[in-house]
Amino acid sequence: MKVRALVLASQGKLRDCGIENPARDARLMLANCLGVEVHRLNLLDDSFPSEDELSKFWIMVDERCNRKPVSKIIGYRAFWGRNFEVNEDVLDPRGDTETLVEVVLKKKFKTMLELGTGSGAIAITVLAERFDATCVATDISRLALETAARNSKIYGVQNRLKLLQSDWFSKISGRFDIIVSNPPYISAKEYNELADEVVDYDPKISLTPGGDGLDSYRQIISNAREKLRKNGQLVLEIGYSQAEPVKKLLDGAGFSKIRVHKDLGSRDRVLSAQAADGSPVT
Ligand SMILES: C[S@@+](CC[C@H](N)C(=O)[O-])C[C@H]1O[C@@H](n2cnc3c(N)ncnc32)[C@H](O)[C@@H]1O
Known part of the structure; x- marks a missing residue:
């Protein structure tokens, strides 16, 4: 034929x-x-x-x-114009996450920390677009980090990317100009309603922290200021209905200049905020 x-x-x-x-x-x-x-x-x-x-x-x-996603059949997903290896160990990077990259690329920074890097799509894209930046990218999953390492070599950014297995900030030392994350944010209830295509092929740990879906934000936001430099930026992807609760968490942790950014479908998708003094709330 x-x-x-x-x-x-x-x-x-x-x-x-x-x-x-x-x-x-x-x-x-x-x-x-x-x-x-x-x-x-x-x-x-x-x-x-x-x-x-x-x-x-x-x-x-x-x-x-x-119902296996095409990306996981052919082994890659296009993200910001580049193909990233994806497999059963990593979240299939979503088009909506390009909104986060867009917000990050408008900021001034030299040092970046990404929490929960998965395939490495965010960190590697930013490094490929910003030749003067370096990044520490973490994940709790060793297998995800191995995938991110392979992707980093494809785009020649491995010398500016340090990959670290860490439970959020547990292994992180030093301060950064910007911290970014697309953490798991689906609630336990929503997880039970997801399509088989998602549940069967994206790792559960990449999708949901359980409960009301906000636990990753609680952990990241309560510790971020002590890892940011003066006037450092925190940029977080959110679920489209999470802007208000996550804004409250940012406000409560002493962040200022809190902004909501919309995705291409005009839904709330990213929050950015600034840490005025880079030190923790006492
Ligand atoms: C929504 S996925 C995002 C992956 C990738 N950054 C992207 O946007 O396509 C969330 C990632 O956070 C990681 N993760 C979950 N819990 C974590 C924790 N406690 N500490 C660090 N990473 C974690 C997961 O393994 C997963 O790779």
Whole structure:
């Protein structure tokens, strides 16, 4: 079967399985099997994939029908124009998180701390865009840090990135110009309502801290000021309904200039705040 026909046939199968974007998914998976960029797939329309390529592709289509995310089938996710390795050990970076990167890149800083780096998408993107910056990026998961290390080498930022296994600030010494985090923020109740596609393929620890979903913010915000330099910045991704409770936590911890930033869907997505004196509330 030629590539053009294969795209149509697999698209039909995916649609019958109830997959929302069958054309996009079919093309991404086929391009991956054939070892070409997805935008170049059309150039191969009249060629015949090998038997091996075909069997690999139809296995991928079956996996997608079983609700495995395309990124975890093909092994990477595009984020801020770069492809990041993703696997069962890391959260699939979300498009909404580009809002956090956008906010961070508007700030002035040389030293950054990222808490909960996962695939490393945030830290590596910022370092790739800011040649004069260095970053310490942490995660509680050793396997996530191994994935972030591989991603950092792909983009040549490994010499400016220190990866550290740490429970939030437990292993962090020194102070930073900016602290950023997209922590797990889904409540226990919302977690039980998530699609299988998310629950089965993103690590639970990357999605929810349990309870009301705010525990990561409580831990990060109550300790952040003593790790920030004078006028240091804290930038946090939030769930779209969490701006008010997280603003209260920031206010209570003595942060000023608290701002809410919206994502492309006009939902509250990021909070930024400043630590005037860089010292803890006593
Ligand atoms: C929502 S994911 C964000 C991953 C990545 N930064 C991104 O935006 O795609 C949260 C990350 O925090 C990590 N994490 C969860 N609890 C943690 C803790 N107590 N200390 C440090 N990292 C933690 C998880 O392993 C996960 O990688």
